[in-house]
Amino acid sequence: MHFISQELENYIEQHSEKEPELLAALNKETYQKILLPRMLSGHFQGRVLSMLSKLIRPVNILEIGTYTGYSALCLCEGMQENGLLHTIDIKEELIDFQRKHFDKSPWGKQIVQHLGEALDIIPTLDLKFDLVFIDADKENYINYFELIVPKMNKGGVILSDNVLWSGKVLEPLQHNDLSTKILVEYNQLIKNDPRVETVLLPIRDGLTVSRVL
Numbered sequence: 001m002h003f004i005s006q007e008l009e010n011y012i013e014q015h016s017e018k019e020p021e022l023l024a025a026l027n028k029e030t031y032q033k034i035l036l037p038r039m040l041s042g043h044f045q046g047r048v049l050s051m052l053s054k055l056i057r058p059v060n061i062l063e064i065g066t067y068t069g070y071s072a073l074c075l076c077e078g079m080q081e082n083g084l085l086h087t088i089d090i091k092e093e094l095i096d097f098q099r100k101h102f103d104k105s106p107w108g109k110q111i112v113q114h115l116g117e118a119l120d121i122i123p124t125l126d127l128k129f130d131l132v133f134i135d136a137d138k139e140n141y142i143n144y145f146e147l148i149v150p151k152m153n154k155g156g157v158i159l160s161d162n163v164l165w166s167g168k169v170l171e172p173l174q175h176n177d178l179s180t181k182i183l184v185e186y187n188q189l190i191k192n193d194p195r196v197e198t199v200l201l202p203i204r205d206g207l208t209v210s211r212v213l
Contacts, residue, residue, distance in 0.1 A: 016043075023046060027042065050077040056130060058130035059083045060086070060130055065135040086125060088115075089113075089115065128156075135162065149196070158210040160208040165206070
């Protein structure tokens with residue numbers, strides 16, 4: 001998922017905001033203890049998520065795909081004092097790991113963890129959201145988007161991660177590669193959907209910013 005040289009990535013990190021100590025510790029522990037640690041957002045993308053959240057100043061945030069909680073904490077940095085972040089994941093074994101780090105942060109009591117399938121949980125959330133981050137199973141990106149749009153406040157922002165999928169979106173589609181197929185369709189959908197305006201940023205593995213009209 002690296003589209004630029006490691007040297008240039010290092011330069012970008014060095015000239016962006018420093019990774020907070022709590023997140024640096026979470027980053028380190030994820031690499032030490034958790035499978036597939038590259039799924040973690042990391043320093044640069046984390047600072048992008050933080051900056052976007054600070055610009056949006058959301059009250060209610062929804063995250064689909066918690067993993068170890070790094071991106072959730074980044075998104076909380078811009079949340080208003082009365083705000084809540086709802087985060088959904090299917091991996092029960094990560095719940096305590098997430099909560100440990102959430103409770104070390106200033107936002108522990110404002111982070112609500114949901115365990116289960118996001119397609120089942122999202123309809124039960126009787127809220128309007130200002131900011132949503134989609135970073136879960138790629139096969140359901142279109143389904144998540146369709147569930148989320150009616151729950152967005154006007155001017156709210158939907159962030160979609162991994163939309164370049166290591167460059168596979170440009171390659172000939174393999175018949176058994178459902179994730180790439182859905183991502184290609186998803187990128188086309190949010191480009192043309194009249195309910196949102198969208199820009200795709202070549203950050204890490206691709207990050208789309210969609211503003212609800």
